[in-house]
Structures are given as structure tokens and as C-alpha cells.
Amino acid sequence: MTIQEKVxxxxxxxxxxxxxxxQSAPELRARFxxxxxxxxxxxxxxxxxxxxxxTNLDEARLTGERMRTTGQLRMYAxxxxxxxxxxxxxxxxxxxxxxxxxxxxxxxxxxxFGASNFPLAYSTAGGDTASALAAGCPVVVKAxxxxxxTSMLVAGAIDRxxxxxxxxxxxxxxxxxxxxxxxxxxxxxxxTRAVGFTGSLSGGMALHGYAQQRPDPIPVFAEMGSVNxxxxxxxxxxxxxxxxxxxxxxxxxxxxxxxxxxxxxxxxIDCMGLRxxxxxxxxxxxxxxxxxxxxxxISRNYVEKLAQTLGSKGVYLAGQSDAGAPSAAVAWVSGDxxxxxxxxxxxxxxxxxxxxICKDAAQLxxxxxxxxxxxxxxxxxxxxxxxAMPELMSIARRKAGRIVLNGVPTGVAVAPAMTxxxxxxxxxxxxxxxxxxHAVRRWVRPVSFQNFSDELLPDELKNKNLRGIxxxxxxxxxxxxx
Amino acid sequence: MTIQEKVxxxxxxxxxxxxxxxQSAPELRARFxxxxxxxxxxxxxxxxxxxxxxTNLDEARLTGERMRTTGQLRMYAxxxxxxxxxxxxxxxxxxxxxxxxxxxxxxxxxxxFGASNFPLAYSTAGGDTASALAAGCPVVVKAxxxxxxTSMLVAGAIDRxxxxxxxxxxxxxxxxxxxxxxxxxxxxxxxTRAVGFTGSLSGGMALHGYAQQRPDPIPVFAEMGSVNxxxxxxxxxxxxxxxxxxxxxxxxxxxxxxxxxxxxxxxxIDCMGLRxxxxxxxxxxxxxxxxxxxxxxISRNYVEKLAQTLGSKGVYLAGQSDAGAPSAAVAWVSGDxxxxxxxxxxxxxxxxxxxxICKDAAQLxxxxxxxxxxxxxxxxxxxxxxxAMPELMSIARRKAGRIVLNGVPTGVAVAPAMTxxxxxxxxxxxxxxxxxxHAVRRWVRPVSFQNFSDELLPDELKNKNLRGIxxxxxxxxxxxxx
Numbered sequence: 001m002t003i004q005e006k007v008x009x010x011x012x013x014x015x016x017x018x019x020x021x022x023q024s025a026p027e028l029r030a031r032f033x034x035x036x037x038x039x040x041x042x043x044x045x046x047x048x049x050x051x052x053x054x055t056n057l058d059e060a061r062l063t064g065e066r067m068r069t070t071g072q073l074r075m076y077a078x079x080x081x082x083x084x085x086x087x088x089x090x091x092x093x094x095x096x097x098x099x100x101x102x103x104x105x106x107x108x109x110x111x112x113f114g115a116s117n118f119p120l121a122y123s124t125a126g127g128d129t130a131s132a133l134a135a136g137c138p139v140v141v142k143a144x145x146x147x148x149x150t151s152m153l154v155a156g157a158i159d160r161x162x163x164x165x166x167x168x169x170x171x172x173x174x175x176x177x178x179x180x181x182x183x184x185x186x187x188x189x190x191x192t193r194a195v196g197f198t199g200s201l202s203g204g205m206a207l208h209g210y211a212q213q214r215p216d217p218i219p220v221f222a223e224m225g226s227v228n229x230x231x232x233x234x235x236x237x238x239x240x241x242x243x244x245x246x247x248x249x250x251x252x253x254x255x256x257x258x259x260x261x262x263x264x265x266x267x268x269i270d271c272m273g274l275r276x277x278x279x280x281x282x283x284x285x286x287x288x289x290x291x292x293x294x295x296x297x298i299s300r301n302y303v304e305k306l307a308q309t310l311g312s313k314g315v316y317l318a319g320q321s322d323a324g325a326p327s328a329a330v331a332w333v334s335g336d337x338x339x340x341x342x343x344x345x346x347x348x349x350x351x352x353x354x355x356x357i358c359k360d361a362a363q364l365x366x367x368x369x370x371x372x373x374x375x376x377x378x379x380x381x382x383x384x385x386x387x388a389m390p391e392l393m394s395i396a397r398r399k400a401g402r403i404v405l406n407g408v409p410t411g412v413a414v415a416p417a418m419t420x421x422x423x424x425x426x427x428x429x430x431x432x433x434x435x436x437x438h439a440v441r442r443w444v445r446p447v448s449f450q451n452f453s454d455e456l457l458p459d460e461l462k463n464k465n466l467r468g469i470x471x472x473x474x475x476x477x478x479x480x481x482x
Numbered sequence: 483m484t485i486q487e488k489v490x491x492x493x494x495x496x497x498x499x500x501x502x503x504x505q506s507a508p509e510l511r512a513r514f515x516x517x518x519x520x521x522x523x524x525x526x527x528x529x530x531x532x533x534x535x536x537t538n539l540d541e542a543r544l545t546g547e548r549m550r551t552t553g554q555l556r557m558y559a560x561x562x563x564x565x566x567x568x569x570x571x572x573x574x575x576x577x578x579x580x581x582x583x584x585x586x587x588x589x590x591x592x593x594x595f596g597a598s599n600f601p602l603a604y605s606t607a608g609g610d611t612a613s614a615l616a617a618g619c620p621v622v623v624k625a626x627x628x629x630x631x632t633s634m635l636v637a638g639a640i641d642r643x644x645x646x647x648x649x650x651x652x653x654x655x656x657x658x659x660x661x662x663x664x665x666x667x668x669x670x671x672x673x674t675r676a677v678g679f680t681g682s683l684s685g686g687m688a689l690h691g692y693a694q695q696r697p698d699p700i701p702v703f704a705e706m707g708s709v710n711x712x713x714x715x716x717x718x719x720x721x722x723x724x725x726x727x728x729x730x731x732x733x734x735x736x737x738x739x740x741x742x743x744x745x746x747x748x749x750x751i752d753c754m755g756l757r758x759x760x761x762x763x764x765x766x767x768x769x770x771x772x773x774x775x776x777x778x779x780i781s782r783n784y785v786e787k788l789a790q791t792l793g794s795k796g797v798y799l800a801g802q803s804d805a806g807a808p809s810a811a812v813a814w815v816s817g818d819x820x821x822x823x824x825x826x827x828x829x830x831x832x833x834x835x836x837x838x839i840c841k842d843a844a845q846l847x848x849x850x851x852x853x854x855x856x857x858x859x860x861x862x863x864x865x866x867x868x869x870a871m872p873e874l875m876s877i878a879r880r881k882a883g884r885i886v887l888n889g890v891p892t893g894v895a896v897a898p899a900m901t902x903x904x905x906x907x908x909x910x911x912x913x914x915x916x917x918x919x920h921a922v923r924r925w926v927r928p929v930s931f932q933n934f935s936d937e938l939l940p941d942e943l944k945n946k947n948l949r950g951i952x953x954x955x956x957x958x959x960x961x962x963x964x
Contacts, residue, residue, distance in 0.1 A: 084959070089899040091897040091898060096895075098889060098893075100897055100900060101899050102899040102900070105879060107912070107913075216854070217690070217910065219911060394505075400929070401928070401929060402929070402931075403929065404933060405934050411580075413582055416584075416957050417573040417582040417930055417954075418930055421927075423698075431701065431927045431928075433928060438571075445905075446913075446920070447884070448883065450886040450887065451886060452885075453887075456875075470959055472899075477566070
């Protein structure tokens with residue numbers, strides 16, 4: 001069987017399951033997600049050991065990541081049981097207006113491409129899969145080539161959960177990676193209604209391009225990472241530069257810098273405090289204990305890009321850990337040299353950060369404004385800093401999905417108020433988040449029912465509020481019956 | 483000055499106004515929208531007369547359409563004053579989780595391309611403009627070439643309202659149409675952050691294509707209309723066929739069929755009742771009073787496509803109004819011939835509808851399923867019809883943004899529960915509506931604030947709920963303070 005035939009059979013099966021899954025009871029979907037979590041836990045150390053072998057991540061990190069993954073699955077289960085996520089809106093008939101009721105409905109089969117750097121939380125049973133299943137969409141996951149056995153183990157857990165819960169065939173399917181074409185055929189298949197991707201800019205844009213070439217373009221939510229600028233402002237760095245340096249060093253080297261929210265750029269205005277900060281930061285980084293990266297390709301890419309950056313005009317090393325595995329490093333460059341070299345604006349995926357030393361506030365604003373869209377922008381600031389440069393907050397708000405004050409961007413809380421996404425190229429559609437309950441909105445669309453009798457309406461829209469959910473009734477939020 | 487230079491200056495000005503408008507007080511935006519409404523009313527009969535001359539629409543229709551337009555403007559003003567539309571979410575700090583708060587923020591300058599068939603309600607001060615201004619986005623409208631003077635008059639009203647309310651320069655701008663390139667440059671300009679379009683499939687897809695060619699793709703919401711299938715089911719047509727025929731005839735010929743929700747296709751299962759229905763419908767259509775269409779191009783296009791359709795294999799005329807202006811018409815075709823000729827699945831924009839007579843329920847489902855995405859799908863049905871063919875409702879839900887039961891699709895209520903949009907090719911993104919308060923979501927993205935002190939947060943996210951809005955606080959909806 002060719003790859004295309006295999007994709008075709010898979011997507012046909014997903015398409016055949018779409019109606020039943022879209023109309024399935026919230027309780028069934030909730031139990032399925034919870035059972036996936038239980039099955040992942042039941043894999044116990046086999047899962048952790050396999051992921052350790054395939055990704056070089058350590059046991060503590062992977063145990064934590066599994067907790068994050070099962071936590072996400074249970075969060076969507078709770079969301080389904082609570083039920084308000086369908087955003088029911090009801091306008092009862094008035095003179096010239098018929099009765100009109102609206103709620104979210106599933107888009108249909110979703111193709112999910114997991115991330116290499118989150119073998120559990122953003123892969124086979126990760127955030128995209130969990131949110132799409134919760135939405136009522138069948139999911140087809142393409143295993144990530146960097147952790148095929150981990151992916152297979154998790155897929156087995158999902159399959160067992162599907163059996164236990166009597167979930168229809170085709171609601172979840174797993175495809176082994178057989179190279180680039182698997183992804184292309186998945187995105188181009190007529191049954192595919194949306195795509196979730198976490199990874200590189202080139203990977204995300206390739207899938208986005210295929211989706212646009214279809215006779216019927218489909219939405220692609222690609223989270224493509226970013227360089228996550230961190231502003232280290234004058235008063236803050238003068239008052240508590242050493243403490244900030246320590247915290248930043250931890251964020252830069254966390255998990256060998258292999259997070260999409262890793263702070264790859266820092267910016268500040270030249271002053272004694274900032275120079276001292278760089279020195280202390282360099283010392284911390286020099287003491288970092290390097291570890292192997294996720295896989296050979298990422299490692300090679302990091303070493304190459306790091307060498308390129310360090311070899312760029314005006315870039316000076318401020319600290320580097322001992323060689324062995326790829327080493328952590330920090331460097332600095334003047335605002336002038338930074339602005340003249342757009343390559344320095346790009347992500348070096350790994351435990352590296354570049355400090356841009358600007359000559360004044362105007363140049364700092366200019367340097368920040370020169371960047372593309374970002375997942376995050378962080379500001380180390382005292383109140384005086386922000387009063388002196390209010391434009392920085394404006395630029396941050398325009399550039400980023402999340403603004404962090406006096407903190408580091410790594411550590412993406414799974415919470416309703418999280419935005420994990422941002423203006424292009426951080427993601428392909430800044431109007432959605434990939435983390436938190438609202439991530440489900442990527443996979444649903446509103447459908448309105450006009451002039452329906454009560455018994456023909458979905459439960460969520462009947463006069464009696466059977467599920468006790470929040471509904472916008474005649475433009476007022478209520479949990480009452482009509 | 484070349485067109486490109488003109489667009490460049492315009493978009494630079496819009497970009498320069500983006501921050502101020504995005505951060506402007508809700509009360510200012512609300513007053514601006516209301517004042518636009520007042521200024522449109524103050525134009526009195528000049529506006530109506532001008533639009534009549536340019537569009538051939540009659541006084542009653544245009545007076546009604548102005549009421550719809552001013553109603554929309556005031557609806558968004560009310561939404562801004564109420565304030566909950568920003569979807570504030572707050573997660574207060576817990577053990578491992580920092581304080582995190584999220585709300586919608588404006589995308590930036592929006593380019594609006596109005597519709598020829600709604601010279602007021604979906605043009606210069608129409609739904610796209612009103613929702614984008616409400617969202618906090620500067621708007622640049624390209625005048626529709628079919629009603630340039632109407633557009634200019636409305637732009638003048640908006641400019642006067644901007645003066646009265648001290649709205650910053652660049653928040654609203656109007657470009658005369660200077661051909662296709664104006665649109666292309668608008669969509670391609672780096673300052674443009676989103677596009678709103680209402681019109682043809684070819685027009686919408688051209689703009690969508692430009693947006694995807696940009697180095698930074700931007701969202702295009704294009705509402706491209708549809709053929710709006712109307713199922714006339716067996717029990718219903720037997721019991722009340724004549725009444726249904728009369729209602730349908732009204733919907734088919736309303737405004738010379740120039741609505742994007744015009745029912746261009748009907749479908750039913752062959753039976754005496756359906757044959758009689760077609761006959762009666764044909765008689766009603768024969769008595770329709772044809773009127774001139776919006777403009778020469780639309781008229782010519784209608785006459786050509788109608789002739790093509792009527793000349794297609796197996797298509798039989800059931801009734802046609804007297805010649806003169808383009809005539810209204812209905813025809814019928816067998817399910818077999820319909821399924822073999824995809825051209826018959828396409829919209830004939832004007833007062834025409836084609837009845838597909840299917841041989842049985844299976845063919846009816848097949849015919850409906852053969853269609854692309856739709857704004858609406860209507861069913862004339864008795865309970866027995868739906869019990870006998872539950873699959874029809876499933877297909878309708880999959881195909882359409884709005885499902886109408888025992889009613890016609892024309893008449894799009896401006897209400898929160900309205901979905902005006904639908905799967906491709908009805909729109910480029912089925913996840914949004916172009917009508918109702920939720921249309922604002924096309925122009926906003928969430929932004930999260932992490933670890934902010936209260937005084938640095940936007941009003942909507944402070945501990946004290948200053949605006950009294952609904953907020954999702956620690957995953958529960960409340961209007962209380964924290």
C-alpha cells in the first residue's frame with residue numbers, strides 16, 4: 001500500500017466517524033479523555049523510559065510532562081461536563097425576528113502533528129489531540145519521527161481507552177511517520193477539516209501552504225515558536241540585577257533551552273547595571289551543566305546556528321558552559337549591529353540568549369519593534385521604568401500573545417487565562433490559543449437553528465436548560481430556563 | 483500619485499492610529515458609532531435617493547437597509563458599553579501558577595470591501611466597518627465601484643462623526659475605487675492586519691490569495707454567498723404545498739433575488755404534492771414584477787447564467803415572469819441530471835431557483851451532500867419527514883452556518899444567535915459570523931498579562947470589576963470583584 005492509499009483509508013475512516021463523534025454525549029467524550037489519562041498513567045515507567053531513550057529528556061521532566069498531559073485531558077473532560085464551552089446563544093422570537101439559537105459544532109476530522117520537544121504534552125495525546133477530541137472532531141495523529149515508539153505507546157493507550165469507552169472506530173487514529181509526504185497527503189485530503197501543528201516555521205508554513213492550495217482551504221493552527229524577547233530595564237537591573245540574572249539563566253538553560261517560550265533575546269539600555277547583569281549572567285551560564293539535546297538534528301542545528309551568531313559582526317560572547325554536549329551560551333551585541341542584521345532577530349533553538357545593548361530608550365523601542373510576532377514578551381521592570389517608557393508596553397502588546405512582568409516566559413500554565421499563540425510568525429492565526437480550554441475554539445464553528453421546535457433542538461439549546469450551562473439569552477447571560 | 487502610493491499613505495496613517503484606537507475608551511468608540519448612525523440619518527433623503535440611482539433598489543428597501551445599518555452601529559455601541567465582549571479571563575496565582583489575565587485586543591488596521599447588494603448595511607458603514615471599529619481597529623474602506631457616490635456620502639457622515647467625537651485621524655479612511663489594484667495593494671500592505679469582504683467567490687478568493695502570499699499571512703474573512711438549498715419534504719408539501727410555494731416565491735424574488743441568502747436550489751422527492759408545488763410556484767413566479775438589477779454587470783451575468791442553466795440537459799422551465807427587466811424564473815431537473823452536472827450546483831445570482839426532483843430519499847441525501855458549504859440550508863418539513871430522514875438534518879448541520887426549519891433563508895436577523903457564514907465556499911473561515919455581536923471576534927486576538935500588578939492592568943482585568951462585566955475568574959463566570 002502506498003503512503004497516499006494509507007492516508008486515504010485513514011481519513012475516510014475519520015470522515016465516517018465524524019457525525020457520530022460530533023453528536024456524541026459530552027459524558028462519553030469526557031470519560032474517553034479521562035480514560036486516556038488513566039491508560040497513560042498505567043503505562044507507568046515504560047512510557048517514561050521509552051521517552052527518555054528517544055528524547056534525551058530526563059525522568060523528572062518527563063514525569064512532570066505526563067502530569068501536564070493527563071491534567072490537560074482531565075481539564076477538557078471537566079469542560080465537557082460543565083458544558084458552557086458550546087457558547088449557546090438564544091434569541092427568542094420577536095415581532096419581525098424568528099426564534100434563533102446558536103452553538104458550537106465540530107469542524108470534522110483534524111490532522112495533528114505533534115512537537116518534538118513535548119513528546120507527551122504536545123504530541124500524540126497532547127493539547128491539540130485532547131482539545132480536538134473534546135470539540136467532537138475525529139483526530140488523526142502523525143507520529144513525530146523523533147519519538148516514534150513513545151508515540152506508538154501513547155496511541156496504544158488511546159486505543160485501549162476507546163475500546164473501554166465504546167468510542168466509535170475512526171475517532172482516533174495514529175499514522176506512523178513515513179516521511180514528509182504523509183503530512184502533505186493528510187493536509188490535502190478532502191476529509192481533513194483542520195490541522196494542528198507545533199514545530200518549526202518551515203514545517204508549519206509548508207502545511208499552511210498545502211491547506212491553502214486545496215480546492216477548499218482549511219484552517220491550520222501552527223504554533224511555530226518565537227524568540228521571546230525579554231526586556232531588562234534600567235531601574236530593575238540596577239536594583240536587582242543579580243537576582244534577575246540568576247532567574248534568567250535558569251530560564252535560558254531549562255530543558256536545554258528546548259521550549260518554544262525560551263527567551264532567546266534580551267534587550268536593555270546601556271548602563272553599569274546592565275553590564276554587570278551580563279557579566280553575572282555569563283557566569284551562571286558558564287556553570288550550566290549541558291545535557292544532550294532532543295535529537296541529533298536539533299543538536300546539529302543548534303551548534304551551527306550558535307556558531308553563526310557568535311561569528312556575526314559585533315557579537316561578543318559573555319559566557320559559555322563547558323563543551324561536551326552542546327554548550328549553553330550568552331552573548332551581547334550593540335543595538336546598532338542588531339538592527340543592521342536581521343539574522344540576529346531569529347530563533348537559535350537551544351540554551352542560548354543574545355543581549356542587545358541599546359544606546360537609549362528610542363533604540364530599545366526600535367529594536368523591539370523590529371521583531372516579528374512573538375509568543376511572549378517579558379519585561380523586567382520597576383514602576384519607574386514603565387513610566388519612563390510607556391511605549392514598550394504598547395509594542396509588547398502589539399507583538400505578543402502573552403506579556404510577562406518580572407518573570408520568565410518559560411512555564412506555560414494550563415489555565416483559561418493563558419494565551420499560547422501570537423501574531424505571525426509565532427502562529428498562523430493569532431486569534432486562537434493552543435493551551436487552555438479556549439484551545440477548543442480552533443476546531444469548532446457556530447451553527448444557528450432558526451424556527452426550530454423545542455424537541456428538535458440540541459439539548460444545549462432547548463427552553464429548559466437541561467445541562468445547567470451559561471447561555472446568552474436575548475443578549476443576557478443566564479443559567480435559567482426560558 | 484500612483485494607486486500604490488495612495489494606498490501606502492492611507493495604510494501608514496491607519497497604522498499610526500492603531501495604538502490610540504485600540505486603547506481608546508469604550509465610551510468614545512460607542513459614541514463614535516452612534517454618531518455615525520445619527521449622521522447617516524441626517525443625510526435623510528439625499529442618501530436614499532443617491533443609493534436608489536446607483537443601485538436600482540427602491541426607497542422602501544433602502545430606508546429599511548439604513549435602519550438595519552444604524553441598528554447595527556447602535557448594537558455595537560451597546561456591546562461596548564456593556565463590555566463583556568472582551569472575554570476577560572482571570573486566573574489568580576496558585577502554588578506553581580503565576581497570576582494570569584487575558585482579554586481581547588484589536589488586531590490592527592482592517593481593510594473593508596463592501597458588497598454591491600447592500601450599499602449601506604454591508605458597505606462603507608456596514609457590518610464589517612462597524613464591528614472592526616468597535617473592536618478597536620482602524621478601518622480603510624474601498625468604495626464599491628457599483629455605488630461610489632453612496633459610499634462617498636456615507637464616508638462623509640463617518641468623517642463628520644469622527645470630527646464631532648474627536649476620533650484620531652486615520653481611524654476611518656475611505657478610498658475611491660480605482661480598479662482591481664487598489665484592493666490588491668490594500669491586502670498586501672504591511673500595515674493591514676485583517677480583511678473583510680462580502681461578494682463573489684472569485685473576488686473573495688483573489689483577496690484571500692493575496693493575503694496568503696504576504697510574508698506574514700493575515701486573516702481574510704470573505705463572505706462569498708451560496709446557493710442556499712431549500713428542502714421541500716414530502717409530508718410538508720402534501721399538507722401545505724400551496725402556502726409554501728407562495729412563501730418561497732416571495733423569497734426567490736425578494737429584491738430581485740440579490741441576497742446572498744437567496745434560495746437558488748430546492749430539492750424534494752418526486753410525488754404528486756411536489757409536482758403540484760412546482761406548478762403553483764411557477765405560477766407565482768410568472769406573476770412576479772421584474773425590476774432592474776443592481777447594475778449592468780450583475781444583470782448581464784444573471785441573464786447569461788440563467789440561459790446556460792435553462793439550456794442544460796434535463797432542465798425544464800416551470801415558470802418565468804414577463805420579459806422587460808431580467809425575468810424571474812423557476813425550473814426543475816431530475817436528481818440524476820443534477821448529480822451529473824456540477825454547474826447546476828452553482829449560484830445563479832438573481833431571482834431564480836432550480837428544483838431538484840429526486841427519485842427517493844437516498845438520492846435527496848446524495849444531492850444535498852454533493853453541494854459545497856452553505857450560508858443556510860432550509861427544510862420545509864413535518865415531524866414525520868424528519869423522522870423518516872434523520873440524515874438530512876445531519877447533512878444540513880455539516881454543510882451550513884444556519885439551518886432554517888419551515889421558513890425561508892432570506893432575512894438575516896441582526897442578533898447574537900445569528901450565524902452568517904458557513905463552510906467554504908460560503909466563507910473563507912466558518913469559525914466566524916459576519917452578522918451579530920460575535921462578528922467582532924474576526925478582528926481581535928487574546929492577549930495575556932502574567933504577574934502584573936493591579937495598577938498596570940487594563941480596567942477590564944483589575945481586581946475590582948470596574949466595568950461590571952462578566953469575567954471567567956478561576957474558571958467560573960462572575961461579575962463580582964476579586
